[in-house]
Amino acid sequence: MDATTAPDAEFARVPGAVVDETGLRHLGNPLGEQRALAAGTAVAPLADRRVLAVSGEDRLSWLDSVASQALARLQPGVSTELLILDPQGRIEHAASVVDDGETTWLLVDDSDADPLLAWLLRMRFRLRVQPRDASDEYAVVGGTAAAAASLPAVSPAGVPLVWHDPWPGVSVGGWGYAVTAPHPGIDRDWAEAVVPRAQLAELADAAVRGERMLAGRDAAEALRIAAWRPRRSADVDERAIPHELDWMRTAVHLEKGCYRGQETVAKVHNLGHPPRRLVALQLDGSGSELPKQGAEVRVGDDVVGAVTSVALHFEEGPIALAVVKRTTPVDAQLLVDGADGPIAAAQEVIVPPEAGATANVPRLPRLGRRTRA
Structure with a gap:
């Protein structure tokens, strides 16, 4: 698929729709769309x-050997996710994963799809694998598990291609650093269905007739940020490692075989601490504008990090995710650079400063990954 082609053009005719180069952003009521998306009465074309x-x-077995997740015995219809790391353990690519018994399907952020495909093609060697871009044939639509089940998901091998987000459960072999209980994402119900691309026009027609409620990308992003859920295209920079984003819980298997970057993953987790840590920010809502992605985060005059994701949430108000130095005090009053001046931000700890160094720490029982019928 040509990434320069305007996506979601089908939805421009839906009343109130705002469509830009990244797709359907909203339909005039982003907060109401969030409520509907969370309640399962709307779906979001992605x-x-x-x-x-x-x-x-x-x-x-090939994906298992190159990725952070254990995939060799992945059963058809089971959802997971993987990271591709560089030799220093930094995140290069990420993908949501579901296998149908014949093909492994990877749902990938648009900006990462071409680089990931190119990397996979280079890594084939003589193995019996054939990666390809299926985006001309298929599109992705998100919503709750029930809402996704109502969509015409394709099933080329008899298994409907619906990926259920395992976040924030701790997958087998994973590790959660966040200590907040309950986790803000504990009630997150999110799934992504792979549908025939031609179905987008029918989805738009149903919305025009009032038979289907839609939500835009802004609504989906706000729900993601409120659940502290990291995303490759938003929260990862050239230095990011999985530990910093609490991504060890769903995307890394600590007990699987060797893969590129594993040494760094093990060393930081067992003996060291991640140099930076993800925090959630509750932003002062008295201003008229939200800060931009990349806005500097400060303690006084000292820059300690940057905003990675930001949204106006229908219940929590202005919220953001940011990556800050590990040494940033957990009780520090943070300031975020905004267009009209500094914005006060209350910090919620996601990855604590003491995360890692688990080699001599007793391993306590933890919640396993949630399952769905």
Whole structure:
């Protein structure tokens, strides 16, 4: 799919729709769309998500050998996610994963799809695997599990291609750093269905007739940020490692075989501390504008980090995720640079400063990954 082609053009005819180069942003009522999306009465076309397909007999063992997640025995229909790391353990690519018994399907942020596909093609060697871009055939639509089940998900091998987000449960082999109980994302109900691209026009027609309620990307992002859920296209920079974003809980298996970057993953987790940490910010809402992605975060005059994601939430108001130095005091009053001056921000700890160094720490029982029928 040509990434320069305007996506979601079908939805421009829906009353109130605002469509830009990244797809359907909203339909005039972003807060109401969030409520409907969370309640399962709306679905969100996700033009900023792409579909890659990996076929071939060796696909699962091959992906297992190059990625952070244990995939060799992944069962059809089971949802997980993976990271591709560089030799220093920094995050290069990320993908949501579901296998149908014949093909492994990767749902990937649009900006990362072409680089990930190119990397996978280079890593095939003589193995029986064939990665390809399936985005011309298929699109991604998100919502609650029930809402996703109402969509015409494709099932080329008899298994509906619906990815259920495991966040914030701790997957087998994973580790959660966030200590807040309950986790703000504990009630997150999110799934992404792979549908025939031609179905987007029918979805738009149903919305025009009032038979289907839609939500835009802004609503989906606000729900993600409120759940402290990291995303490759928003929260990852050239230095990010999984520990900093609490991404060890769903995307990394600490007990699987070797893969690129594993040494750093193990060393930081067992012996060290991640140099930076993800925090949630409750922003002062007295101003008229939200800060931009990349806005500097300060303690007094000292820059300690940057905003990675920001939204206006229908219940919590202005919120953001930011990556700050590990040494930033957890009780520090933070300021975020805004267009009209500094914005006060109350810090909520996601990854604590003491995260890591677990080699001599007793391993306590923890919640396993949530399952869905």
